[in-house]
Amino acid sequence: MSADASSGRIARRFAAVRNELRPALVTFVTAGDPDLATSEKILAALPGAGADIIELGMPFSDPMADGPAIQAAGLRALKAGQTLRKTLAMVRRFREIDADTPIVLMGYYNPIYQYGSEKFVADACDAGVDGLIVVDLPPEEDEELCIPALKGGLNFIRLATPTTDDRRLPKVLQNTSGFVYYVSINGITGSAAPDSTRVAEAVDRIKAHTELPVAVGFGVRTREQAGAIGRTADGVVVGSAIVQAVAASLDEDGKATQNTVSAVTALVGELAEGVRLSRQMAAE
Template structure:
């Protein structure tokens, strides 16, 4: 791994929240949803609302691991003309005013393959991207993108799931950097609420294999859930709830309204309060 990936914005942010005795709040929404201008406003507003790390979805026409909410968000973005180049340009403009908040691009390999993996790594790094989550590239395919990304200064964040047993876990973790994203439920995104007892056991098991922070996502929708997950996790990831908030704010034609940005930031503020309460609750 390059020194940049090992000591970049993601590592610094987890170190900072650790000093505050709390987990990081990791927020996800889809680039270009519901349109480019509105999604740029959302991106710009997230850090002040309480997001510590931002996952920016790369819209794709066949998002097999995503539930209906994120699938719909990707479709809205694609219909509004979002492309991978426009997503990188979003990050580049964000970096003009925020050089601290980590940005992770999350999605599928096909658009990156079409872009060209080497060119994508170069352009993503230049734009100010810190890490990648590519859900359909297993460890056996690390030569495709993971290793080039690490050499290029990007973190490559891997998913672990409830079915990732101790035999499989070392392979998953081998070239993972930045943090481990633990998917707290099996199935598609947004499909259930996490079991906090099982999550705590899983986080402890993963930490026995790695020194990387462990962030937990899938199914977290409320301040209370964020607080409960944050008692043991190093990060709490929220995606479908934010994407659903965007959808609920749109007009009958599916267009942004004056409430769209506020719908996201108000929920992020509640979730941020939850992660700040989590370790306090654990100590009581």
């Protein structure tokens, strides 16, 4: 089976929110942060809080593209014993209660390589994963994982950045499916706030090259920012703000508290309100 951008959970979800005249809210959490049990509770609660698509981070000891918040979340997860096998098991258990919300695994190639690319693709499909974002595999390395993933039935989602010019963009989009993730700022995650005007121009430029939805992330933290970005983007991605909400809820020993899940769902609820009002604000 090959992945087709016109079918599957991701395509269906973007079509559904398009019918609602709004963008999708794409939320990122790190698998196993701050511990496996709490992480599974957070994952299960995200759709009800307003998340349309969930990016589930695969913890890695050297996350070069991530800022301090997501780095810390990954280290907490690894310290608590999270592995790629446990992350896939999380998705499998999530599918027992939610058959519709798309799950995208996001991270780096090293853990996948150690797991075995062919086995990983097969196990990810079997668990109910819908797509992959692997930030350190450029298009020139598509035979390494991208092509096998597409053939296996997984969407392979690429990142485009402010420095991805019109000469480079077709190469980036060549085997991309599901959606395009536009990184709205140069640098690491959570390092600055995006400029909504520049984002709108970038989204228009990318859409001139593809019919895929364009989701925008890096730096979105508040309901207002989500609404501003959502006026022109097909999706709004929020990660660092959510993992910071997890971190702020922990006790002095870094352990989960009774407020950890609710801290995440409260923030996601606010962000969901922002994206739902975004097109309405644009029309006024």
